[in-house]
Amino acid sequence: MPQDFIEQFIADTIQKAGYSDLPETFLQPYKDKLELLLVKRIGLEATVLLDEESLEEFADLITQPTTKPEEVFTFYKARIDNFPEKIIKTLIDFQKQYLNLAEQVIAK
DSSP states (O other), X not given: OOHHHHHHHHHHHHHHHTOTTSOHHHHHHHHHHHHHHHHHHHHHHHHTTOOHHXXXXXXXXXXXXXXXXXXXXXXXXXXXXXXXXXXHHHHHHHHHHHHHHHHHHHHO
């Protein structure tokens, strides 16, 4: 999954939550943290779907210091049926949870 897609998704999510007017000195580190959370969530949910053989290959892949995130997503896509659809569900769930929490914070 391209990094610019994740960045745009997080920017859109923050805008939907009504947080896009926050000071840039706060907003950029906040976006970076949300991007990291989203990537970790995608990784966790995808890794659970791997079979035992693929898990061993995955372990080899991620222990290489030169492995890039795009390579990890390519790996998942090659080994998980309907991976793009599953990622879309993860993105939707992430955004819904974030917006629900944002709504609760704003309501207080």
